[in-house]
Amino acid sequence: MKLKSLLIANAVLLGSFALQAHAEDEAQLIKQGEYLSRLGDCMACHTVSGQGDYAGGLAIESNLGTIYSTNITPDKEHGIGNYSEQQFSDAVRKGVLPNGSRLYPAMPYPDYAKISDADMHALYVYFMKGVKPSSEQPPETDLSFPFSQRWGMRFWNWAFTSDKPFQPIGGASEEVNRGAYIVESLGHCGSCHTPRGLGMNEKALDSGDDQFLAGGSLNSWDVPSLRGLPRWSEQEIVDYLQTGRNDKAAVGGEMKSVIEHSSSHMTDADLKAIASYLKFLGGNPALQAYDVKKQQATEAKLTAAKGLSEGERLYIDNCGACHFVTGKGAPGIFPELDQATIVNAKDPGGLIHTILAGAQQPSTEKAPSTLAMPGFAKRLDDDQVAKLATFIRQGWSNNAPAVKKDQVAEVRKTLKGE
Missing domain, CATH: 1.10.760 (Cytochrome Bc1 Complex; Chain D, domain 2)
Structure with a gap:
């Protein structure tokens, strides 16, 4: 017993x-x-x-x-x-x-595959x-015919999709391949940063194609290429993903939500892996040759504040206090305008939206402060915004096409009370 x-x-x-x-x-x-x-x-x-x-x-x-x-x-x-x-x-x-x-x-299942x-x-x-x-019942998606036919x-x-599992990059480091796995699968970065085809499909799903992460368009915003990010160091990429800001830029548009809900919660090791992978991709030439004389000429004219165009005057009155006559802003606080991607984008919609609606950086663990830029939709009319945006896109070493007031009017319609 x-x-x-x-x-x-x-x-x-x-x-x-x-x-x-x-x-x-x-x-x-x-x-x-x-x-x-x-x-x-x-x-x-x-x-x-x-x-x-x-x-x-x-x-x-x-x-x-x-x-x-x-x-x-x-x-x-x-x-x-x-x-x-x-x-x-x-x-x-x-x-x-x-x-x-x-x-x-x-639902980015082509990447989640x-x-x-x-x-x-x-x-x-x-x-x-x-x-x-949760017993919450969301609204039903009801698209018009023929898109309502889910079959x-x-x-x-x-x-347009593939069931091929993630393929490590031969010869790349373990860190680069960890970054590749995150970016190509769970991170689904290509769903916004890869150009779309006629079928609204991502033109590439992995780094084996040069079109992968080569930039695209989302809701009238030009989405920048992530291939190589030549103006940013690996640490600046980490800083941006972790806090929504670095010494050159501050987050805006759809990316704010990504920082707030996703990348700011990643480990340092995973963020470094992502940065290593993006730098590994390369293939993204610098935005443009940096024109020192042109930059200095703009800075000198704004400093003297004489014979200003309306766009230059509007800049001094509304933007100069934070972004300064240099267009360089303040590292980690106010973003650069000189050579900024959003400023030099082919489609100026993102810049126009930011001028009209303003922007606010997310609060993250490493950067809890929520610095905000006010919107100027009520202060400036369409013609004034167009002239201001044109100056910013053509001042310093920037060299982007002028903005028309009709383009401003179209973006203003989308603000929805912002």
Whole structure:
């Protein structure tokens, strides 16, 4: 009897250890999955201010119409609580729901297709056991015909997506390949920074094609190339992703949400890996030859404040206090205008929007202050904004086309009370 009791006690003890080990493994997976969800920027698209995390309902404007993000909490009626792990993986990596319905590629599954099986498992455990269920019912996406016919996405996927797993770059360092994995899969950087084809598809899905991360357009903003980033050091790339600012630039547009919800939560090692990968890509020549004499001439004229054009006067009155007569701003505080990407973009929409609506940097752990630029929509009319933007695009060493007041009027229509 004593032996039997001892065996029972040992079995109970072993069972207790096994349960504890399972709980510890599950807790670690939940923690890992939460971090991976930050790498994937899931929060930005599936969370609306004032509602539960991942409850969906964000209105995503596209060329096809408004697409609403879905509830991805483990609620069994309105969320994904009934999904098996395979169904979860198919939705994330293939854009296919359990009922066979197809997602629109506003969900970046063409990029998520490269997520590893191990990372997918951790994500599944996190969303099923680490996220609070929400019964929130987001609005239904209702696009006009023929885009409302989701079955047609089957042919789009056949033409423009790939089920090929992530391919490490031969001969590249472990750090560069870690950065490549993040950028090409979870980070889905190509969904904005890679040019789109006639089918609104990303023209390239990995670094094997020079078009990958070569720049594009999003909501009338020119999206810059990330290949090489010749004007930025690796540390400046890290600083920008971690805080939304560096010594040359400050975040604006859609990228603000990426910084706030995703990259500011990444580890230093992953941010350095991303920076190493982007510098490794190369292939992005400098914006333009730096014209020292032209820069000095603009600075001297603004300093003397004599014989100013209306654009130059508007700059002195509205912008000079922060960006200075040098156009260099203040490192880490006010961004440079001389040679800035947004200033020299082919489409001036981003610069116009910033002048009209202003901008505010996100609060992050490494940079909690929220520095803001005021908008001038109420202070300046379309003609004044056009002249101001033209001066900025052609002053110092900048050399971009002039801005017309009609272009300003079009951007003003999109402000929606900003």
